[in-house]
Amino acid sequence: MPSKPLPPLAVPAASxxxxxxxxxxxxxxxxxxxxxxxxRDELLTPEIAQRVETAIAALGxxxxxxxxxxxRGRSRLIGxxxxxxxxxxxxxxxxxxxxxxxxxxxxxxLFNLGDDGQRERDAIEALASYQVEGLILNTLGHDEGxxxxxxxxxRPVVLVDRRHANMQADFVSLDNAGAVRLAGEHxxxxxxxxxxxxxxxxxxxxxxxxxxxxxxxxxxxxxxxxGASFESAAEDLGGLETQxxxxxxxxxxxxxxxxxxxxxxxxxxxxxxxxWRFGTDLGFVxxxxxxxxxxxxxxxxxxxxxxxxxxxxxxxxLLERLQGRDLPPRQxxxxxxxxxxxxxxxxxxxx
Amino acid sequence: MPSKPLPPLAVPAASxxxxxxxxxxxxxxxxxxxxxxxxRDELLTPEIAQRVETAIAALGxxxxxxxxxxxRGRSRLIGxxxxxxxxxxxxxxxxxxxxxxxxxxxxxxLFNLGDDGQRERDAIEALASYQVEGLILNTLGHDEGxxxxxxxxxRPVVLVDRRHANMQADFVSLDNAGAVRLAGEHxxxxxxxxxxxxxxxxxxxxxxxxxxxxxxxxxxxxxxxxGASFESAAEDLGGLETQxxxxxxxxxxxxxxxxxxxxxxxxxxxxxxxxWRFGTDLGFVxxxxxxxxxxxxxxxxxxxxxxxxxxxxxxxxLLERLQGRDLPPRQxxxxxxxxxxxxxxxxxxxx
DNA sequence: TTGTATGCGTTATCAA
DNA sequence: TTGATAACGCATACAA
Numbered sequence: 001m002p003s004k005p006l007p008p009l010a011v012p013a014a015s016x017x018x019x020x021x022x023x024x025x026x027x028x029x030x031x032x033x034x035x036x037x038x039x040r041d042e043l044l045t046p047e048i049a050q051r052v053e054t055a056i057a058a059l060g061x062x063x064x065x066x067x068x069x070x071x072r073g074r075s076r077l078i079g080x081x082x083x084x085x086x087x088x089x090x091x092x093x094x095x096x097x098x099x100x101x102x103x104x105x106x107x108x109x110l111f112n113l114g115d116d117g118q119r120e121r122d123a124i125e126a127l128a129s130y131q132v133e134g135l136i137l138n139t140l141g142h143d144e145g146x147x148x149x150x151x152x153x154x155r156p157v158v159l160v161d162r163r164h165a166n167m168q169a170d171f172v173s174l175d176n177a178g179a180v181r182l183a184g185e186h187x188x189x190x191x192x193x194x195x196x197x198x199x200x201x202x203x204x205x206x207x208x209x210x211x212x213x214x215x216x217x218x219x220x221x222x223x224x225x226x227g228a229s230f231e232s233a234a235e236d237l238g239g240l241e242t243q244x245x246x247x248x249x250x251x252x253x254x255x256x257x258x259x260x261x262x263x264x265x266x267x268x269x270x271x272x273x274x275x276w277r278f279g280t281d282l283g284f285v286x287x288x289x290x291x292x293x294x295x296x297x298x299x300x301x302x303x304x305x306x307x308x309x310x311x312x313x314x315x316x317x318l319l320e321r322l323q324g325r326d327l328p329p330r331q332x333x334x335x336x337x338x339x340x341x342x343x344x345x346x347x348x349x350x351x
Numbered sequence: 352m353p354s355k356p357l358p359p360l361a362v363p364a365a366s367x368x369x370x371x372x373x374x375x376x377x378x379x380x381x382x383x384x385x386x387x388x389x390x391r392d393e394l395l396t397p398e399i400a401q402r403v404e405t406a407i408a409a410l411g412x413x414x415x416x417x418x419x420x421x422x423r424g425r426s427r428l429i430g431x432x433x434x435x436x437x438x439x440x441x442x443x444x445x446x447x448x449x450x451x452x453x454x455x456x457x458x459x460x461l462f463n464l465g466d467d468g469q470r471e472r473d474a475i476e477a478l479a480s481y482q483v484e485g486l487i488l489n490t491l492g493h494d495e496g497x498x499x500x501x502x503x504x505x506r507p508v509v510l511v512d513r514r515h516a517n518m519q520a521d522f523v524s525l526d527n528a529g530a531v532r533l534a535g536e537h538x539x540x541x542x543x544x545x546x547x548x549x550x551x552x553x554x555x556x557x558x559x560x561x562x563x564x565x566x567x568x569x570x571x572x573x574x575x576x577x578g579a580s581f582e583s584a585a586e587d588l589g590g591l592e593t594q595x596x597x598x599x600x601x602x603x604x605x606x607x608x609x610x611x612x613x614x615x616x617x618x619x620x621x622x623x624x625x626x627w628r629f630g631t632d633l634g635f636v637x638x639x640x641x642x643x644x645x646x647x648x649x650x651x652x653x654x655x656x657x658x659x660x661x662x663x664x665x666x667x668x669l670l671e672r673l674q675g676r677d678l679p680p681r682q683x684x685x686x687x688x689x690x691x692x693x694x695x696x697x698x699x700x701x702x
Numbered sequence: 703t704t705g706t707a708t709g710c711g712t713t714a715t716c717a718a
Numbered sequence: 719t720t721g722a723t724a725a726c727g728c729a730t731a732c733a734a
Binding site: 062064065066067069070075077085086088091092094095097099102107108109110111112114125126129130131185265268269272278290291294295296297 | 403413415416417420421426436437439443445446449457459460461462463465476477478480481482616619641642643645647
């Protein structure tokens with residue numbers, strides 16, 4: 001047991017040191033202190049500046065962002081609305097965004113929808129009430145009120161990964177078309193000749209739509225290749241198994257393209273239940289790189305998203321707008337990177 | 352192309368509707384509106400209350416939390432400092448905490464250390480400057496200034512998963528001793544007889560210390576069982592392989608207990624490189640349940656942490672303190688759940 | 703170049 | 719029971 005007494009659980013809230021305290025200590029007015037803080041370049045007698053500076057240091061003063069926000073309407077806060085924090089992609093983006101915010105002296109306010117798309121509007125309004133200067137949205141955009149809520153706030157917004165209908169905003173995302181093409185071409189080059197694209201139920205989610213459309217376009221360019229698409233619902237695991245059996249019945253060298261990590265998990269589960277092996281019985285590439293991809297079966301090939309860059313760019317976009325730049329809405333599409341592992345390459349070897 | 356004009360990217364900040372507007376519209380004073388909002392139970396003429404209520408509804412008024420915070424020092428904000436948002440455990444806790452906060456009408460302010468333990472103090476101070484009412488810390492506690500910073504703020508703190516020396520606070524965590532015992536007993540009962548406990552470098556992290564100590568205690572209770580511990584550093588993957596080879600040389604039925612998901616990943620990688628199979632060449636249980644545990648090798652046995660409950664309880668503790676309750680620091684230890692998969696049970700079958 | 707006074711949106715203290 | 723009015727901590731127009 002340590003013998004020295006520990007501090008109490010909550011001391012009487014060591015009343016904040018304010019700008020007035022600094023002014024007193026320096027023997028100047030509050031206005032002078034404020035000027036020293038905000039417009040240091042301007043008009044300031046060196047001697048006074050010195051006095052203020054030492055007073056600030058002595059008192060350990062730092063201005064209250066809340067009071068500043070109240071006064072000038074800017075809060076150094078950025079709101080982040082995430083459809084589901086459990087989603088590794090969302091977390092990766094969050095991480096990138098958070099880093100960029102910190103570097104720029106902003107703090108992130110988080111609102112997690114917990115996959116309840118109807119609360120989007122609540123989220124935006126809650127965040128807005130704290131005067132967030134801008135919003136990063138990684139959500140479905142299914143809440144009717146959301147777009148209106150954003151517009152009402154009149155604050156810049158960046159959409160990540162998912163577009164919203166009716167919302168005029170910057171958009172940062174993986175180049176979905178390119179990613180699907182990259183995966184498809186790699187599978188064909190590796191000797192697989194019958195493709196199945198599996199997605200979560202599209203349900204109006206733009207990234208899912210884009211990936212599915214990209215797959216169709218890819219097939220259209222390769223008339224000699226057979227291909228099909230399937231939307232796998234979480235409740236219907238049997239459906240996926242049926243699709244896999246049909247796929248293998250159709251082609252000698254069937255391969256699967258998973259549209260994201262959730263589907264990859266589901267497919268890996270089905271493949272295990274069927275007793276198949278990736279890379280021999282079934283070729284595989286999945287969008288989304290994960291730490292476990294190398295460890296499932298013989299190792300799963302993936303398309304890695306530049307998640308960190310996505311988060312950073314989303315923040316950068318927002319900060320640019322906050323600087324006052326009035327540009328037309330931008331789209332930033334970043335390429336995915338193919339990570340080749342045995343799940344996609346064994347076929348040729350065996351062929 | 353949609354033909355209807357979209358709203359501009361940023362409208363001139365539809366100046367907030369304030370309590371004064373409501374007062375005007377209702378033909379009462381601001382004070383009355385404020386009273387209606389805050390002490391509805393008290394003294395209020397029904398007719399006036401009605402007028403205020405309709406005015407609020409008509410204007411869509413909601414009070415500014417910033418102004419409220421400035422005035423009463425309470426912000427409805429809770430600060431969450433996380434050592435590393437990439438860590439699934441942290442995210443799971445975050446999720447639980449975020450849910451509980453929302454239910455209680457609080458918003459979460461996030462600060463991610465990005466595994467830079469030295470920034471803990473910055474984090475606490477940044478959060479405190481926004482008047483967060485309390486702090487949830489899932490950090491190393493290696494930053495000397497941190498405890499002092501917290502004490503200075505005089506706000507309640509809850510520690511999750513990792514204790515801090517010198518910090519008087521509630522503590523919410525997995526029952527590490529119980530979890531390790533549960534895993535160890537399960538391995539022995541399944542017929543494995545030579546155990547290796549693998550942890551990340553202890554480095555003063557309390558949860559790692561506790562798990563390692565629990566393993567030693569477990570061994571002490573079972574004199575007939577051989578066992579060893581190993582701290583696996585990220586830079587030294589070869590070291591882990593060496594340990595595995597030695598383990599298998601020592602015992603006929605060797606099993607490994609991984610202290611968390613990071614180690615599980617590392618072990619799975621090493622096992623793959625060695626060409627071993629979980630459940631036959633090596634028994635395995637890892638602390639931390641993950642979505643991919645069923646898919647690695649034959650399926651990995653785990654001890655699932657009640658992450659959601661941890662997050663919720665951490666928040667609940669904080670909220671209780673905020674209610675003004677002045678209790679001695681509490682410890683809440685939640686049991687882990689054994690999830691049995693083939694990695695730990697095949698031995699007996701084969702025996 | 704510095705100080706005074708006002709207001710940001712609330713709540714709280716006092717009178718009325 | 720309600721209404722002025724003064725803070726909360728800060729930034730700024732204006733006066734000095």
